[in-house]
Amino acid sequence: NAGVMQNPRHLVRRRGQEARLRCSPMKGHSHVYWYRQLPEEGLKFMVYLQKENIIDESGMPKERFSAEFPKEGPSILRIQQVVRGDSAAYFCASSGTGSGTEAFFGQGTRLTVV
Amino acid sequence: RKEVEQDPGPFNVPEGATVAFNCTYSNSASQSFFWYRQDCRKEPKLLMSVYSSGNEDGRFTAQLNRASQYISLLIRDSKLSDSATYLCVGNTGKLIFGQGTTLQVKP
Numbered sequence: 001n002a003g004v005m006q007n008p009r010h011l012v013r014r015r016g017q018e019a020r021l022r023c024s025p026m027k028g029h030s031h032v033y034w035y036r037q038l039p040e041e042g043l044k045f046m047v048y049l050q051k052e053n054i055i056d057e058s059g060m061p062k063e064r065f066s067a068e069f070p071k072e073g074p075s076i077l078r079i080q081q082v083v084r085g086d087s088a089a090y091f092c093a094s095s096g097t098g099s100g101t102e103a104f105f106g107q108g109t110r111l112t113v114v
Numbered sequence: 115r116k117e118v119e120q121d122p123g124p125f126n127v128p129e130g131a132t133v134a135f136n137c138t139y140s141n142s143a144s145q146s147f148f149w150y151r152q153d154c155r156k157e158p159k160l161l162m163s164v165y166s167s168g169n170e171d172g173r174f175t176a177q178l179n180r181a182s183q184y185i186s187l188l189i190r191d192s193k194l195s196d197s198a199t200y201l202c203v204g205n206t207g208k209l210i211f212g213q214g215t216t217l218q219v220k221p
Contacts (some may be wrong), residue, residue, distance in 0.1 A: 095209075103148075
């Protein structure tokens with residue numbers, strides 16, 4: 001049973017380009033979380049999704065950022081027109097149903113904007 | 115006020131010491147709690163769930179006090195390999211992480 005898979009592991013983009021980060025949850029998990037971590041800082045909640053639904057996007061910047069979790073395929077975090085401040089590690093976690101269910105993390109995507 | 119607060123440390127302790135971390139939460143609707151461990155530039159890994167009745171796993175003991183709204187983690191006989199950042203997590207319908215407490219175990 002594979003764990004949470006994120007790709008790419010490292011992504012370099014020039015300012016103004018688009019970044020697409022993918023997350024495949026653990027088998028049987030239908031909940032996905034995205035977090036951003038800047039160097040030397042803690043994990044910041046971005047968005048919480050279930051299949052085909054955004055449950056909570058209160059941590060998402062109002063512009064340029066979007067997320068989806070389609071019925072088929074991985075969850076996608078999309079950043080349009082990237083800026084240097086978007087450089088960070090982006091972690092995805094998945095969990096099963098139920099509020100007490102533990103979440104498991106992917107290895108993250110490290111985005112560098114040059 | 116942050117939803118989940120931790121003392122960032124660092125906690126510097128010698129091998130074999132017992133160390134305790136506390137974490138407070140502000141949302142009384144929080145339904146469940148966890149401790150995660152994060153090593154430098156790696157993904158967080160689940161350490162243990164936290165129950166009101168207490169939870170022990172080897173050298174690690176976690177406790178939840180709902181009346182005072184705090185969670186604790188006790189590490190006994192600390193090892194060099196315990197050096198990491200320990201993250202307190204509350205679940206209010208979404209997982210909210212504290213900023214983490216850094217532990218450095220010295221020889």
